[in-house]
Amino acid sequence: MTELDRKTPPQFNGVENINLIHPERQTLVNGTKLFVFNSGEQDLVRIEFIFSNLRFDPAKPLMNVAVNTLLNDGTTTMTAAQIADKIDFYGAFLQFDYGYDNSQVTLYTLTKHLNATLPVVKEVLTDSIFPEKELATYKRNQQQKLQVSLQKNDFVARRLFNEAVFGDTIYGKAAQPEDFQSLNREDMLQHFKQMYQPANCTIVIAGKAGAEVIAAVTNTFEDDWNNTTAKGDTNQPEVKSAEERFIYKEKAGALQSAIRIGTPFVKRSHPDFPALQVLNTVLGGYFGSRLMSNIREDKGYTYGIGSGMASFKNAGSFFIASEVGADVCKAALTEVEKEINQLKADLIPDEELSLVRNFMLGSLLGSLENVMSHADKFKNIYFSGLGYDYYERYAETVKNITAQDLKALANKYYDFDNFYKVVVGKY
Template structure:
């Protein structure tokens, strides 16, 4: 009989084994990474494209070109594309990211012969119909109008612009920017961006012997554009101003977002900084949550994080607090950061954070798609699987002295970019 009054034995995590992909390069230059695992006859195919160089005069081109990718070709309307995919129980999605844009197909392997031609049509002949573009512009402007009423959205936009400057990371787009979008620019952008030499193909799932051949045959006519894709990006130059305050006299809550530029995943200090960040505000038991939520009751939630991007990175703290306690909340945030710079983290707290981080990493590897996602994290950062070995070793062995030194090296509260929207 199980005695539920006795806690189960604690077990440490020693090795986290990741599935490594097979790799090949197609004749047209497309890099292919294949993860074969699982029992279900299901495959996820991702066509991942590097975003073209950011143009401040047309800041929404990368986002709009990918979002509208499935809205019509010469042969198929948007509804016909959707119907053909749905008929076979498949799922098609176009996702925009700061560094890459992705077209993802989930399909049963036995239906690839029917679904892949639709994707080929989308990636080689998207037309960006003017009617669909007009609808997109109208809907996005309406969404933007609603979003700009939210303090946390305003704070995030202002913080990104301050930290990342006039780059693809820092520009969020205004209503007038949507009005600048036109079919000619989108088609030119499409031709340069969606070509095989600018594509990484990641295939994951129950991959049959002929799956890669099916994909290769289906995309046999996919050729490169006359001009190579220019995926270089402008240098990130943060703004000089450090404090940004938007006064809203009637606000019940104030949105706070603060932080500063930080090293990204490719830097040797990144894993240990993730441990330090987790202690401060990276999980529900963090110091910021314990102080500002549990003890002071200033907010429902507060957290911190490190956004690792290809051409930049930032450490940030974000929360919304009662407008009458905004000043006090900022003072408590500063206090918690100073404590990490002056006092050593106890071994009990550090052990808890270590177990949380390793458990989260292990728990995130629930299926073959998760393993493919972990691969993408390192591949697009210019790293190898050695990163995860080093990451887990640093989590297990980083000391309180190491973390205090990092806090002093990277966190200068007076240099933080501080954004407040509401009352202060």
């Protein structure tokens, strides 16, 4: 038996190609855009119905999320329980998700049950009635849930940061407990009719989606699903950030302080975005990052700290977030500033940069485990107005970016003095 050589690490084989599945595309007669990812052996499909949110109204900040959440609470012919029973009977699953830019309804089902499950989804998307009883329950439960969350420092810090960076927009203005009481059924029905219609819908199918699956979807959602009213305005107000850069909310007796630091930032469509993702990973984007090594491992100020980049349709942000001991809050901020300034002053060592490259490329490959994850990658670029060349540029950037490039980016984009700094707790 050959003895293992435990002193020499195994050779790393770099990622050469990222092979992404491209969808079949078509536009239905009613204006619905359809994208189909047909792959896999299991007779399972995921069908996503994605709708652009209507223009945000600061006087009614909950409208988009409340309408999406209550879609399955009843139609003219079915109660919420009957909707759930019909979907459950076929072993299917119906999911409702709200995002800043889009809201969606997702059906997971076996292909053999499509003709039974799709009509239920169609009724939800065309005939939801938002019953008063369910609306009252939603308002009461969500109001209580929000009041509990507002006692958590990290939750409050995130809200204050978003409000400072994104202003009075869908990304920045968070609901208050009293906003739930202003929700009413008539407003929600009008919002629903303007938003949930074919001209504002993108359908993404992923799974074993052959001709019979496409036919089932088009037969259900093309022939008699019509744009019955003018599509609502989906343009969002311009982002105006706050002038005040330091926001402090004291919590007497707090043992920990939540900190959130960052700035308005470039979106995914910006040419520098992939390179800035590399820089962000070095700083705080994975467990071996500089922020984790310094503030968690070396100083012991926190259990965890990280940085990230948020990209939306009309805005973006860069942020650093953590909860630290209240007695070391100022020291933690000093260390964050030190790490930012070091990226601006010194070149990242080759060994560290190589580790980050391998982590990022490995993460990209690992995120492509099935056809549904390929569809998710497509949505990232499609709703950002990009093509598949984005991922080619991303991989090439990760492989080839130099320490000099990253230092230049840090000096261009990381200005700690002008970052927004939010502290909730003790400072």
